[in-house]
Amino acid sequence: MTLVTHPNLDEHDAFYAELLAAHRGLSDEESHALNARLVLILANHVGDLEALRAALELARK
Amino acid sequence: MAYEYKPYNFVAPAGLTAPEDKKKVVIVGAGPIGLAMAIELANHGQPSVVLDDNNVVSVGSRAICWSKRSLEIFDRLGIAERALDKGVTWQIGRTFHRDKEVFSFDLQPDEGHKMPAFINLQQYYVEQFLIDRAQEIDLIDLRFQNKVVSLDQEPNGAILDIETPNGMYALEADYVLACDGARSPIRGMLGLEFEGEFFEERFLIADIEMEAEFPSERHFWFEPEFHAGQSALLHKQPDSIYRIDLQLGWDANPEHEMTPEVVIPRIEKVVGHSDFRLDWVSVYSFQCRRLQSFIHGRVIFVGDSAHIVSPFGARGGNGGLQDVDNLGWKLAAVLDGRADSRLLDSYDRERVYGADENIATSARSTKFMTPADGIERTFRDQVLNLADKAEFARSWVNSGRLSKPCTYPLDAPDNRRLPPSARPGTVAPDAPLAGDWLLSQLGRDMVLLALGRPAPDVGGCRVLSPGTNDAIRTRYLGAAEGAYYLIRPDQVVAARWVDAAVEEIKNAAASVWKGI
Numbered sequence: 001m002t003l004v005t006h007p008n009l010d011e012h013d014a015f016y017a018e019l020l021a022a023h024r025g026l027s028d029e030e031s032h033a034l035n036a037r038l039v040l041i042l043a044n045h046v047g048d049l050e051a052l053r054a055a056l057e058l059a060r061k
Numbered sequence: 062m063a064y065e066y067k068p069y070n071f072v073a074p075a076g077l078t079a080p081e082d083k084k085k086v087v088i089v090g091a092g093p094i095g096l097a098m099a100i101e102l103a104n105h106g107q108p109s110v111v112l113d114d115n116n117v118v119s120v121g122s123r124a125i126c127w128s129k130r131s132l133e134i135f136d137r138l139g140i141a142e143r144a145l146d147k148g149v150t151w152q153i154g155r156t157f158h159r160d161k162e163v164f165s166f167d168l169q170p171d172e173g174h175k176m177p178a179f180i181n182l183q184q185y186y187v188e189q190f191l192i193d194r195a196q197e198i199d200l201i202d203l204r205f206q207n208k209v210v211s212l213d214q215e216p217n218g219a220i221l222d223i224e225t226p227n228g229m230y231a232l233e234a235d236y237v238l239a240c241d242g243a244r245s246p247i248r249g250m251l252g253l254e255f256e257g258e259f260f261e262e263r264f265l266i267a268d269i270e271m272e273a274e275f276p277s278e279r280h281f282w283f284e285p286e287f288h289a290g291q292s293a294l295l296h297k298q299p300d301s302i303y304r305i306d307l308q309l310g311w312d313a314n315p316e317h318e319m320t321p322e323v324v325i326p327r328i329e330k331v332v333g334h335s336d337f338r339l340d341w342v343s344v345y346s347f348q349c350r351r352l353q354s355f356i357h358g359r360v361i362f363v364g365d366s367a368h369i370v371s372p373f374g375a376r377g378g379n380g381g382l383q384d385v386d387n388l389g390w391k392l393a394a395v396l397d398g399r400a401d402s403r404l405l406d407s408y409d410r411e412r413v414y415g416a417d418e419n420i421a422t423s424a425r426s427t428k429f430m431t432p433a434d435g436i437e438r439t440f441r442d443q444v445l446n447l448a449d450k451a452e453f454a455r456s457w458v459n460s461g462r463l464s465k466p467c468t469y470p471l472d473a474p475d476n477r478r479l480p481p482s483a484r485p486g487t488v489a490p491d492a493p494l495a496g497d498w499l500l501s502q503l504g505r506d507m508v509l510l511a512l513g514r515p516a517p518d519v520g521g522c523r524v525l526s527p528g529t530n531d532a533i534r535t536r537y538l539g540a541a542e543g544a545y546y547l548i549r550p551d552q553v554v555a556a557r558w559v560d561a562a563v564e565e566i567k568n569a570a571a572s573v574w575k576g577i
């Protein structure tokens with residue numbers, strides 16, 4: 001599976017707001033931890049090493 | 062009860078009085094790997110001299126966990142029964158984070174295999190059983206208190222200088238197998254360096270004897286209250302002996318940590334009482350390194366002398382036994398003139414590949430257990446945090462991945478309709494076979510396994526054409542109605558076909574002996 005980079009989530013504005021809301025009131029450390037959990041959960045959901053590698057690469061660019 | 066070390070006798074070698082004939086193979090080191098190597102070569106009809114600087118088995122237990130593949134190899138070496146009788150297994154593993162159990166697993170035995178997934182057995186017992194076996198075999202000349210002090214390579218062999226309690230002598234050999242362990246003096250004599258990763262971390266490893274009721278389980282703690290910020294492991298061995306691993310941190314002073322006044326209170330915290338006897342204690346730092354190449358002229362490195370890993374995953378001794386498995390039949394064929402010495406190059410190629418897999422896997426486990434401060438620790442802790450909430454994260458928790466043989470990358474005939482678990486390069490999966498086992502029937506020959514197909518006459522390999530059963534169908538046939546499997550003497554699948562002409566099989570067999 002190749003990494004999806006075209007728009008794929010219609011309600012992106014809503015998700016963005018919910019992402020920020022999830023972090024509300026957290027310390028930096030807690031926010032880091034939450035992000036780490038999110039990455040892990042989403043990586044498992046994607047379930048495709050090739051796509052995840054492409055995502056890592058894009059994120060590091 | 063504590064293991065009773067019985068020193069083996071020194072017998073003055075003939076070489077002290079007159080030069081000995083050139084030997085085909087001299088094995089340096091009578092650890093598990095050197096001993097297994099000698100027996101494996103004898104199984105293939107080859108004599109060897111085994112030299113060890115010491116006269117007792119491994120002091121302290123070191124390796125405890127022996128994998129299924131090692132047990133299958135032990136079976137061919139003739140010690141599996143003793144190992145299984147003496148060894149113990151645990152089935153329940155519990156993982157704790159802080160003081161909470163995050164999850165547990167139950168290792169159900171896999172049906173239809175002669176050997177269990179692993180056993181726990183102290184290294185000194187394994188060595189004792191191997192020595193007993195080696196001493197029954199005329200082809201093996203086992204010499205204790207024979208210390209190799211120098212080595213000279215020649216075009217067709219090597220000369221060793223050997224120190225004994227009665228003086229020095231020399232031995233000449235066609236091949237020298239360096240099975241002299243992690244600190245390998247032979248590596249030093251050849252000026253070779255280990256390359257790889259060193260972990261700035263120390264672990265206290267202790268064996269304790271306790272009669273107290275304690276479940277036969279594996280316990281692993283991440284950051285337990287009793288050992289703040291570090292990790293700890295508890296494992297059961299025979300004779301009411303338990304293994305405890307405690308992470309100490311890099312700044313720990315090994316001498317100080319090993320004193321009973323420091324060790325005993327720490328262990329009391331792990332087991333919750335003080336009713337135990339300290340059997341053995343040692344402090345280790347771990348490395349994941351290997352030689353760039355395992356063959357240097359007529360010297361071949363096998364086991365810890367060639368590669369070392371951190372012990373999480375038990376890939377040291379088990380990986381070394383896979384070296385033995387890979388080298389034995391190849392060296393025997395070369396010594397017999399049945400194969401060109403180039404066959405040995407495939408030992409180097411395949412076992413370097415195997416070592417790299419073991420190194421990568423062990424390094425990943427070590428990193429998970431001992432994350433650096435900062436983001437590494439964040440990710441590690443969040444995997445643990447998720448483990449009791451989401452099933453997927455449990456499999457991400459890495460407290461060691463038990464040794465499994467690698468799949469060699471062979472460029473060999475294959476048919477993708479057949480099950481991937483028996484593809485070329487993998488060890489042939491075991492299966493029950495009319496009151497016996499497939500792996501026992503394969504033995505140590507090159508075998509053509511004809512399943513649901515006529516058994517052709519292929520020179521140079523034994524043909525086995527058993528009836529099929531459920532296990533054979535699942536592990537070897539899948540949806541295909543029949544198949545041919547060409548299996549190497551180390552029980553690795555060399556090639557396979559749903560159907561094949563005799564010529565194709567013959568060509569594949571010829572490639573095996575050429576090491577391609």
Ligand SMILES: Cc1cc2nc3c(=O)[nH]c(=O)nc-3n(C[C@H](O)[C@H](O)[C@H](O)COP(=O)(O)OP(=O)(O)OC[C@H]3O[C@@H](n4cnc5c(N)ncnc54)[C@H](O)[C@@H]3O)c2cc1C
Pocket residue numbers: 089090091092093094095112113114115119123124125126127184207208209210240241242243245246247266345363364365366372375376377378379380381
């Ligand atoms: C704490 C710990 C836990 C471990 N747990 C496991 C585990 O659970 N499972 C597993 O598979 N592995 C485990 N290992 C690794 C395992 O112990 C080694 O991989 C194994 O001992 C390697 O065997 P070897 O024969 O290559 O080397 P060694 O066992 O080191 O034997 C080398 C031999 O060579 C001899 N020698 C050295 N120099 C000379 C010389 N100059 N002349 C003659 N003889 C010489 C030595 O006396 C010794 O007998 C563990 C290791 C440690 C430290």
